[in-house]
Amino acid sequence: MSGFNKVVKTYDEALAGLKDNMFLMVGGFGLCGIPENLIQKVHDLGVKGLTIASNNAGVDGFGLGILLEKKQVKKMYSSYVGENALFEKQVLSGELELELTPQGTLAEKIRAAGAGIPGFFTATGFGTQIAEGKDVKMFNGRPYILEPAFPKADFALVKAWKADKYGNLIFRKTAANFNPMIATAGKITVAEVEEIVEPGELDPNFIHVPGIYVNRLIVGKFEKRIEQRTIKK
């Protein structure tokens, strides 16, 4: 790498420095917009004791599900984990710790981490078990709970559609989801994309994530597995 060129050639380079017990954020909603090859590489490297913030936990055999198979994950922060039988089993047996987090709060805890905001007040979850042990403050007569931001992730793994070599990212349709915020919240942010172009080829008006947030960039081939294939009747 030189200058602002973020491109790496191999997944070994993309995840160099990944160690046991690290905190990862991983983009995607269901299986849509997940950095599937980076997840595969985390699997192949065999690191263990990971804490992962990701909206979902993949499915059996794909996405984050493959890390669960090798028992690489110690704790997950997710909003919904319905589609993964192995996940259920590991949570019930106590092998895997799960902190269910409301989806909007999860997004904001990530966004805040990237934006240097240590915490925020939200009405989401007030009066529910999510609020237990959290500070409550009244604003304009309504109670809000204090939610701490996440710490920065040791590795933030995202999937984007296009990038230029400087790491400016563009997402496609609903494959954006959590990726734009996660890209901002990594000590090391790794983006895998479908296409990398020369600086100047992407219109600066339409960049979703500016390259300042991105440390490493790699082109991947994507299966893009569909979770709920639904066709018009």
Place this chain on the structure above:
Amino acid sequence: MALSREQIAQRIAKELRDGYYVNLGIGIPTLVANYIPKGMEVMFQSENGILGMGEFPTEETIDPDLINAGKQTVTVIKGAAFFSSADSFAMIRGGHVDLTVLGAFEVDSTGALASWMIPGKLVKGMGGAMDLVAGAENIIVAMSHASKTGESKILKKCSLPLTGVNCVKLVVTDLAVLRLENGKFHLLERAPGVTVEEIQKLTEAELVIPANVPEMTF
């Protein structure tokens, strides 16, 4: 006769207004999209990042990068917008969505709603439901009035872990339309052929019954 899932959705669709941005939850709420009154424009928000969600795709137009919050493949209408999850929940939390329709296991007369967790069964998560009920000014709950064994789900106090408090306003069940006002459910309409007595019997919470409770029309 108790309403079918489709009829509950059809009744809820009457609450839509021209120009509304609407978030529909999974299950019965999703069906509301099939009953938009003629001549009315509404736009559906999907919390994974769509404003202007369209119908399901064909085999030719299916796109793995385009799904709804239920993870089903969808399409978008002309004039749609995509955005991140943070932007999506800023819309929701910030009160910009005009109407949220969601399912529930239980509601109560304090305005609380339980929809995400049954103790003893595996917890799958709340997804965006806690954010939606906290952020929306205007919520319609679509649910069955009682369990299959006849236990009321319209309660004085929810027995299940809560999704939110002070959020229930209008409830459409398979038996009735109820409005919660000042800590009491008011019986506004009844399903065709269902008597006030039957509804009363299956409602644990205090029920205010006006002299005339019209039957729903479809």
